[in-house]
Amino acid sequence: MAELVDRHPAARPGGHERGGTGHRPAPPPAHPRRRQALALLLVGPFLSLFDQFCVNLAAPSINQSFRLTPFEFQAVVGGYGLVYGLGLITGGRLGDLFGRRRMYRAGIAVFALTTLACALAVSPGSLIAARLAQGAAAAVLQPQVLALIRTHFPPAEQPRALSWFAVSMSLGMVLGQILGGALPAWDVFGLGWRPVFLVAIPLCAIVFLLLPATLDTDRPPLAGQGADVTGAVLSAVSVALVLLPLAAVRQWPFLPTGLALCAAGCLLAAAFVRNQRARLRRGRPALLPVGLFSVPVFVHGVLLNFLLYMASVPFAVVLALYLQDQAGLGSAAAGLTFTPAAVAIALGSRLAVPLRARLGDRVLVLAAALIALGLAAAPCAALLAGEDAFMTVLLTGMAVYGLGNGMIVPLLTGAVMSRVPPRDAGAGAGVLATTQQLAAALGIAVVGMVLYPSSAALPLRYTPAMVTEVAIAALAVALAARLVAVLRRCGQ
Template sequence: MADQLVGAGTGGRLRPRRDDAAPGTGTQLNPRRRQALALLLVGPFLSLFDQFCVNLAAPSINQSFRLSPFEFQAVVGGYGLVYGLGLITGGRLGDLYGRRRTYRAGIALFAVTSLACALAWSPGSLIVARLAQGAAAAILQPQVLALIRVQFPPTEGQKALSWFAVSMSLGMVCGQILGGALPAWDLLGLGWRPVFLVAVPLCALVFLALPATMEADRPAHAGRGADVTGAVLSALAVAFVLLPLAAVREWPFLPLGLAVCLAGCLLAAVFVRQQRSRSRRGGLALLPLGLFAVPVFVRGVLLNFLLYMASVPFAIVLALYLQDEAGMSSARAGLVFVPAALAIAVGSRIALPSRGRFGEGVLVASAALIALGLAGALAAVTLGGDGAALVLLLVALAVYGVGNGMIVPLLTGAVMSRVPPQDAGAGSGVLSTTQQLAAAMGIAVVGIFLYPRSAGAPLHYSAAMGVEVALAALAVLACAHLVAATRGRRAGAPGKP
């Protein structure tokens, strides 16, 4: 009866099927949710676009501003750092004030900060604009996964997540291609600045069109108040841990950097205690600590951390290698990443059918493809710049792309399915935070191995990439442990998910 339309007692009007009810609400789903999804996916597209566009635009930016190594890491990694710091808070803002409203506010702010990046007149102004742009992305991004969680039934939610993965792959490839091509074209003599202007009309379109496809949602925790103290403590804790790694070439790590890292760890402990205290008093905590009592959620978040710590810095180092060592133009270097993005789109579409046919082991196979692809790219870099090495690199990036495209919807779906609908924003924030902090930490760690000790010496590309390959191999082991633990739990508790 749950799968039938019932007319009795409704005056001849048909009640919606249970399959058409919003998860955890029992209310009818938005009939225009597919059109709304297209607008929502602009968020992850732009988030990845503006994370990757600076990889290939960086040489052109450097010609304008002559960036120091620290300024370079701030322009490239500062966006991801602030993005990661604000994602949990951004997710909770959606729970408090409504996810559609918060998404539109984030889109509007993203447009303003993208314009500020394009108008930057100095390294300092560009860094500030990039940090603000990361904050805007932190507001809009968690709302996407949260809205997918609550607006789509399970049969459609997995497909929506696969499109989520496609939007990220398109953001990555467009960021790489246009980040290289636009500065080379030098439109109207603006150099690299149109790279950031691309986002402005897209944001305007989403801001104006979204209300016509989605009604304002009722806040899940309306009137409970934001956890400002928790937001400040969490941001300071992560910043204190990562800053010494990002500035390792400017600071003596011992003793100053180590002291700052330890201060960050202490602040993290204070943050956890404050969250527990706030929850006991009945307040809405920034971080729902109960999520970390769910083993699949915890292991999935850690696996996400390893994968992003390996993948994002690898792409940045490879982009630098293609231009500085292989002598490619920025536009040609961007095209090298096209096979990866196309393969990500393919992988995201075959992920669910593959899992249905072969089981949860597909998750391990996806992680193994990522590690294999990165190892192949490292081998191509080691071989040098001949034609065979380029072919190997393109094939390796395609292998990586298939694995990445498969693992994103599978792992994201597994993690988000354990999050209660009323905490979907915070859960999405936790997941996205680990991804972005992993990217920022990976960039900082790679910088330690990439830059030589003596000025003027060549960069150590192979050593930096080797670290990322090792992290990807560790992610395969973590993925195998996650799948084994999930199977063991199911075997011990028949009938439970």
């Protein structure tokens, strides 16, 4: 490990950010059309989360079309996220190997084709296959965006670019909920749920056609080194063994089958890390820059990101279920309930950088606390169900949650990615995105065990499930305070 830390510039005291004795890499070149390119790049993270979350509220309409079996329903809703999570590290490394702009553009093209296939699906099997392929395309395109921001924007401009990245991701998640419920209810042109997928295709076409004119072809930092096929297989299988039991915790005999699969996944993940270290020692190309896990800010930032996603994703899912099942709202009204969060996310992301300049790193704790406070409004509102104050409390909480989310995502992403050397930016972005998917799956599994009663005859336990999310968010606040201490110790 000492050898890996020594060769990793971000892991040494006085590394590339601090200007110590280590070699300081040249700053990223300032591309003249980078702002126009950024607008096109942000389409990728927006769509990758939009198409993951839009199905949550569109699923009942899809089920009416195809009469899905329970397995088919799970595959339509969760198959995208599963494949997406499996491929993120590999997708990020492909950009390091073959060029990030090239892989982003290729991912956008495949995403458009697979999205069209989803919209035109004529059977459950064809829809499931299209959703799986769509998840693979998203895994290729999404990590390239952070990598391109890391390498194509000067350090002074990266915080602002990351704030827009935060907006795109967060709005993708929130607008996926909103339009996923509204479009099927509106039944545009009599197409039912299909416009939920069709809306992405024009955006993909614009990006594919205009990107070459705004962003120059980048030179792959690891060109000619060859792909780490063994590492790609080990990482994908280990993530699959962890995600599958979590995704199917209510359908499988979780004990002992699910625990055994999770344990096998963890053991395989350890073997993957050992394999990566051995490849680096021999000077061979590796899928994962394992030296990053010796950098305290990177590790704490990734863990904080994990807890935030573990709280936020189940929150969106459980709240959408609650609003339709107990609050009596239709899918369109339930989706529109997330609108204050969308507006507040945009506002919070614009406030993040100025607040950090005034408050320092403490703004991370403030943002995490706002997220926890916003989540806490949901169980409070549930206690007021049927009263006039119910919707006021809920919508206020959504706005507070969105404000904190918009503030923390760019700052946290910037802190993590600043510790990743430019040559490994794709792989670093893949690690960050993979932890988000693992956190989402674990959060849904944990909340699901609280939400579902022991007997199918009993009602779902929405309020305890929401309280569980608040507890996870409270842990994130504590970890944010710990990250601030680490940042201060590192002099950042």
